[in-house]
Amino acid sequence: MEPCGTLILLNFNGGLELLCRSTKVHHVDVELKPGADGLIMKDLLCWIRTNLIKERPEMFMKGDSVRPGVLVLVNDCDWELSGNLDTRLEEKDEVVFISTLHGG
Amino acid sequence: MEPCGTLILLNFNGGLELLCRSTKVHHVDVELKPGADGLIMKDLLCWIRTNLIKERPEMFMKGDSVRPGVLVLVNDCDWELSGNLDTRLEEKDEVVFISTLHGG
Amino acid sequence: PTASVCGLTPEMIHRYSRHLLLPSFGVDGQLNLSKASILVVGAGGLGSPIAMYLAACGVGCLGIVDGDNVELNNLHRQIIHTEAYVGEPKVKSAAATCHAINSTVRVVEHREALLASNALDIMSQYDVIVDATDNLPSRYMISDCCVVLNKPLVSGAALGLEGQLTVYHYNGGPCYRCLFPTPPPATACQRCSDSGVLGVVPGIIGCLQALEAIKVASSIGKPLSGRMLLFDALSGHIRIVKLRGRSLNCDVCGENSMFTRETFQSFDYENFTQSPFFPSSNEGLQL
Amino acid sequence: PTASVCGLTPEMIHRYSRHLLLPSFGVDGQLNLSKASILVVGAGGLGSPIAMYLAACGVGCLGIVDGDNVELNNLHRQIIHTEAYVGEPKVKSAAATCHAINSTVRVVEHREALLASNALDIMSQYDVIVDATDNLPSRYMISDCCVVLNKPLVSGAALGLEGQLTVYHYNGGPCYRCLFPTPPPATACQRCSDSGVLGVVPGIIGCLQALEAIKVASSIGKPLSGRMLLFDALSGHIRIVKLRGRSLNCDVCGENSMFTRETFQSFDYENFTQSPFFPSSNEGLQL
Ligand SMILES: [Zn+2]
Ligand SMILES: [Zn+2]
Numbered sequence: 001m002e003p004c005g006t007l008i009l010l011n012f013n014g015g016l017e018l019l020c021r022s023t024k025v026h027h028v029d030v031e032l033k034p035g036a037d038g039l040i041m042k043d044l045l046c047w048i049r050t051n052l053i054k055e056r057p058e059m060f061m062k063g064d065s066v067r068p069g070v071l072v073l074v075n076d077c078d079w080e081l082s083g084n085l086d087t088r089l090e091e092k093d094e095v096v097f098i099s100t101l102h103g104g
Numbered sequence: 105m106e107p108c109g110t111l112i113l114l115n116f117n118g119g120l121e122l123l124c125r126s127t128k129v130h131h132v133d134v135e136l137k138p139g140a141d142g143l144i145m146k147d148l149l150c151w152i153r154t155n156l157i158k159e160r161p162e163m164f165m166k167g168d169s170v171r172p173g174v175l176v177l178v179n180d181c182d183w184e185l186s187g188n189l190d191t192r193l194e195e196k197d198e199v200v201f202i203s204t205l206h207g208g
Numbered sequence: 209p210t211a212s213v214c215g216l217t218p219e220m221i222h223r224y225s226r227h228l229l230l231p232s233f234g235v236d237g238q239l240n241l242s243k244a245s246i247l248v249v250g251a252g253g254l255g256s257p258i259a260m261y262l263a264a265c266g267v268g269c270l271g272i273v274d275g276d277n278v279e280l281n282n283l284h285r286q287i288i289h290t291e292a293y294v295g296e297p298k299v300k301s302a303a304a305t306c307h308a309i310n311s312t313v314r315v316v317e318h319r320e321a322l323l324a325s326n327a328l329d330i331m332s333q334y335d336v337i338v339d340a341t342d343n344l345p346s347r348y349m350i351s352d353c354c355v356v357l358n359k360p361l362v363s364g365a366a367l368g369l370e371g372q373l374t375v376y377h378y379n380g381g382p383c384y385r386c387l388f389p390t391p392p393p394a395t396a397c398q399r400c401s402d403s404g405v406l407g408v409v410p411g412i413i414g415c416l417q418a419l420e421a422i423k424v425a426s427s428i429g430k431p432l433s434g435r436m437l438l439f440d441a442l443s444g445h446i447r448i449v450k451l452r453g454r455s456l457n458c459d460v461c462g463e464n465s466m467f468t469r470e471t472f473q474s475f476d477y478e479n480f481t482q483s484p485f486f487p488s489s490n491e492g493l494q495l
Numbered sequence: 496p497t498a499s500v501c502g503l504t505p506e507m508i509h510r511y512s513r514h515l516l517l518p519s520f521g522v523d524g525q526l527n528l529s530k531a532s533i534l535v536v537g538a539g540g541l542g543s544p545i546a547m548y549l550a551a552c553g554v555g556c557l558g559i560v561d562g563d564n565v566e567l568n569n570l571h572r573q574i575i576h577t578e579a580y581v582g583e584p585k586v587k588s589a590a591a592t593c594h595a596i597n598s599t600v601r602v603v604e605h606r607e608a609l610l611a612s613n614a615l616d617i618m619s620q621y622d623v624i625v626d627a628t629d630n631l632p633s634r635y636m637i638s639d640c641c642v643v644l645n646k647p648l649v650s651g652a653a654l655g656l657e658g659q660l661t662v663y664h665y666n667g668g669p670c671y672r673c674l675f676p677t678p679p680p681a682t683a684c685q686r687c688s689d690s691g692v693l694g695v696v697p698g699i700i701g702c703l704q705a706l707e708a709i710k711v712a713s714s715i716g717k718p719l720s721g722r723m724l725l726f727d728a729l730s731g732h733i734r735i736v737k738l739r740g741r742s743l744n745c746d747v748c749g750e751n752s753m754f755t756r757e758t759f760q761s762f763d764y765e766n767f768t769q770s771p772f773f774p775s776s777n778e779g780l781q782l
Contacts, residue, residue, distance in 0.1 A: 013440065014367075015367070015368070022518075024440075024443075059393075067392060067393065068388065068391060069392025073449050076447060076449045077449065078451045080452035096447075098372075099392070100365070100392070101372050102344045102347055103253075104255070104364070104366060104410055117725065117727065118654075119654070119683075128730075163680075171680065173678065174679075180734060180737065182738045184739035202725060203683065204679070205652035205654045206630055206631045206634055207540075207629050207652055207654035207697075208539050208628055208629040208651070222568055223568055223570060224568075224571050226691045227691060227693060227694070229691030230691040230693060232729060233691070233693060257544065257574075257698065260574045261574065261694060261695045264570060264572060264573075264694055265571055265572075265694045280506075281509055283597060284513060284514060284551050285551060290596055291596070292595065308578060309574060368519075369519060369520075402516075403517075404512075406520055407514070407548060408552060411705070412699065412702040418698070419699065429730065430729065431731070441706055443716065443717050446733045446735060448731065
């Protein structure tokens with residue numbers, strides 16, 4: 001079967017995996033919006049909210065971005081370095097969502 | 105300047121860096137042999153022996169391979185999994201040479 | 209005895225001989241360490257290996273600040289404490305262990321909780337600060353105080369089977385607020401006492417914090433500034449990721465920051481984070 | 496008290512409450528640990544945090560084998576020992592520290608060097624073996640003995656500012672000889688006593704070894720078998736690499752191996768590696 005979208009490797013950590021049936025690693029195929037010329041982080045967050053987050057979406061998102069205290073890494077780089085919500089994603093990119101820990 | 109060969113990232117660890125002026129990371133441009141259709145590990149070892157190892161080559165090589173006790177990793181995989189001396193290298197591959205440690 | 213041995217006593221040469229043999233550490237590294245003072249905030253799961261390795265390696269002055277007493281259910285991970293000290297102040301117990309390992313290190317006991325009211329006074333006495341606390345308001349408070357005092361901060365955290373580590377406000381790198389300008393919702397904050405932690409996980413992160421503190425204090429190597437280590441014990445994955453730089457708009461370390469010592473001292477960290485400095489009294493475990 | 500609490504005493508429920516709260520560890524993980532026996536070979540830089548965290552976490556029986564005495568120049572990294580034990584057997588000192596942390600763990604003192612002549616006898620008493628030694632012949636000997644006895648081996652090493660970690664002979668994975676069928680030339684072998692080691696580096700590797708031993712003994716997570724962790728303290732790089740699988744031609748664990756208990760007991764590891772079990776008497780440091 002031909003992939004109908006962009007293959008992305010998702011990784012939820014620091015407790016965020018509890019929002020996705022306690023599974024940390026997800027290989028997902030994200031369909032492009034009609035007319036879009038590529039996938040950006042903003043689209044991916046919408047897709048995750050609709051398709052992956054099973055409970056308490058407010059623990060993952062706030063407005064159209066992630067909630068405070070969540071670091072987003074695209075290919076092991078802070079998404080602030082690549083454009084935040086506008087970061088362009090390519091086939092086989094890895095996106096990590098990690099909740100900051102405070103325990104000790 | 106156009107590269108005239110294959111760009112490889114070399115990493116010497118576990119004491120092997122002492123054989124290359126105590127420098128662990130080397131970005132090198134390895135020329136292909138005339139008529140060769142690609143670079144393999146066997147060629148790279150020859151090239152390293154000629155161009156990088158400044159002293160005690162017997163601490164790095166034995167015959168046409170590495171000496172016992174040295175692990176060779178191509179893109180973070182043991183070279184035994186990719187064909188040992190016949191492993192094909194591509195542009196921007198990373199090759200790690202690491203001497204096994206025994207201290208504690 | 210050559211000039212480069214200056215400052216090292218014969219006992220130091222003997223005790224630290226394995227450090228002195230290291231070309232990239234050597235006499236200079238040891239001398240730098242012996243002149244450095246490091247404050248460990250928290251004598252718990254992270255603080256245990258941090259304080260023990262800093263004492264063992266010969267840092268000049270080691271401060272430990274904590275207001276808690278040792279409890280039996282700390283001992284599965286807080287290896288600096290022994291059963292004999294259950295009920296005693298953690299700082300007293302930790303200092304005794306450090307002294308037994310290395311009596312040549314000056315260990316200063318701060319037997320009180322670090323709060324905005326005493327942090328400036330305590331932290332200003334040290335060159336490097338290590339955050340080994342277990343709660344969100346302390347993390348903001350310690351980072352803010354490090355910016356105000358211009359001290360490097362080695363920050364670690366562990367929960368469940370995961371750990372995180374980075375160095376803040378070092379060499380132009382970001383502070384905690386650059387990364388997390390807004391605190392998370394209170395419901396997102398978990399503590400070891402609520403959610404559990406595998407004892408050796410803070411052990412691993414604490415040792416890595418001790419290493420970063422040693423690197424900063426002795427000026428060797430490349431500290432983990434602008435990078436963060438993420439550790440997952442279950443899968444055995446470790447990744448080191450690249451973080452954003454210092455934010456020019458940061459409320460605390462930014463270019464137009466109005467955050468002064470006075471702001472700091474009157475800042476209400478519990479209100480800011482909607483989260484308490486101290487967990488409610490330990491409830492019994494419900495199985 | 497439900498059926499799942501069976502086997503955990505009220506004191507255990509209190510002491511290990513932070514473990515029991517972990518969904519992926521919980522009561523089963525703690526019960527598995529409490530029934531497991533683990534042998535730590537070497538009470539030095541690696542063995543210090545290994546033994547302390549294994550005692551703290553509640554392993555059922557902890558064996559420690561070492562024939563050396565504590566020396567002052569061990570204390571910069573061997574945090575299980577205190578100044579008061581300088582000159583005493585390391586095993587006695589280590590056992591005392593473990594007992595002080597957790598008196599409910601059975602600690603067995605093997606106050607002798609592990610050699611081919613006593614290894615079968617000692618190692619056969621344990622479920623999991625942890626190699627925390629500092630020399631090449633011991634590493635071959637312990638791996639061979641693990642294959643002969645069919646025990647998993649958690650192996651760590653540290654030198655200078657680098658460390659390495661893997662699990663051998665576990666779940667069909669390779670043994671030490673699969674990776675290193677031929678010993679390196681004797682001139683390539685360095686020890687901490689010759690080349691130095693930054694004290695906290697074996698601390699980090701030792702904590703990671705304790706974690707792997709806990710994972711194997713409690714059957715949780717994915718142990719580091721067929722993978723190796725490589726740590727570089729100076730640059731702060733950690734990578735986990737994929738290793739070859741078990742070699743069918745391995746002299747010891749291979750399909751046609753003739754390596755038996757008898758072969759093992761008469762095998763001359765010092766001659767094989769051209770390297771001694773014990774370093775020559777400690778020479779003074781020449782600066
Ligand atoms: Zn800032
Ligand atoms: Zn084998």
